[in-house]
Amino acid sequence: MRPAAPEDAAQLARLHAISFDRPWGAMDIHQLLTTGAAGLIADEAGFILWRAAGGEAEILTLAVDPARRRTGLGHSLTLAALAAATDSGAKVMFLEVAADNPAAIALYEKAGFSRAGLRKAYYVRTKGFADALVLRRALNRDEALGL
Numbered sequence: 001m002r003p004a005a006p007e008d009a010a011q012l013a014r015l016h017a018i019s020f021d022r023p024w025g026a027m028d029i030h031q032l033l034t035t036g037a038a039g040l041i042a043d044e045a046g047f048i049l050w051r052a053a054g055g056e057a058e059i060l061t062l063a064v065d066p067a068r069r070r071t072g073l074g075h076s077l078t079l080a081a082l083a084a085a086t087d088s089g090a091k092v093m094f095l096e097v098a099a100d101n102p103a104a105i106a107l108y109e110k111a112g113f114s115r116a117g118l119r120k121a122y123y124v125r126t127k128g129f130a131d132a133l134v135l136r137r138a139l140n141r142d143e144a145l146g147l
């Protein structure tokens with residue numbers, strides 16, 4: 001696993017595009033990585049972006065190449081982001097996940113997140129909308145580092 005740099009934006013955009021219906025462009029990802037967001041890349045096959053400020057952190061996106069899913073990359077990336085956010089001083093981490101994405105919800109629950117809210121009709125779908133679950137996890141240094 002290695003930190004994501006702005007120069008990785010094109011590769012990350014490719015991974016994002018094969019993972020989401022509404023892909024983020026390389027320019028958007030480049031901008032995130034030059035304006036305070038942090039990222040990690042695992043095996044060149046998955047990545048996570050998050051931002052931490054004012055004691056709170058937020059996972060912005062997480063994607064794993066379909067050919068490499070169910071091998072633990074997503075879980076490892078999530079735990080590493082939790083540890084890094086904790087090290088940066090954040091006390092809590094939030095994220096939004098589509099209510100119709102059971103794989104991601106299960107991944108985040110496995111990493112200790114629990115439901116904190118609901119945003120109705122948050123994501124645009126080809127037909128209609130999907131709700132977003134807001135998930136929250138308290139950050140505890142010893143726990144997040146797996147000590």
Ligand SMILES: CC(C)(COP(=O)(O)OP(=O)(O)OC[C@H]1O[C@@H](n2cnc3c(N)ncnc32)[C@H](O)[C@@H]1OP(=O)(O)O)[C@@H](O)C(=O)NCCC(=O)NCCS
Nearest residue numbers: 019062063064069070071072073074075103104106107110
């Ligand atoms: C969600 C995603 C990141 C999971 O990545 P992954 O590397 O396959 O996940 P892991 O192998 O680390 O799995 C970790 C846990 O997540 C859950 N999980 C992952 N994929 C799952 C699936 N298809 N069905 C049910 N649970 C799943 C399981 O609890 C799993 O633990 P287990 O292996 O002990 O059962 C990947 O499917 C993906 O990129 N999806 C498209 C983009 C997306 O939805 N991103 C998250 C929303 S921001």
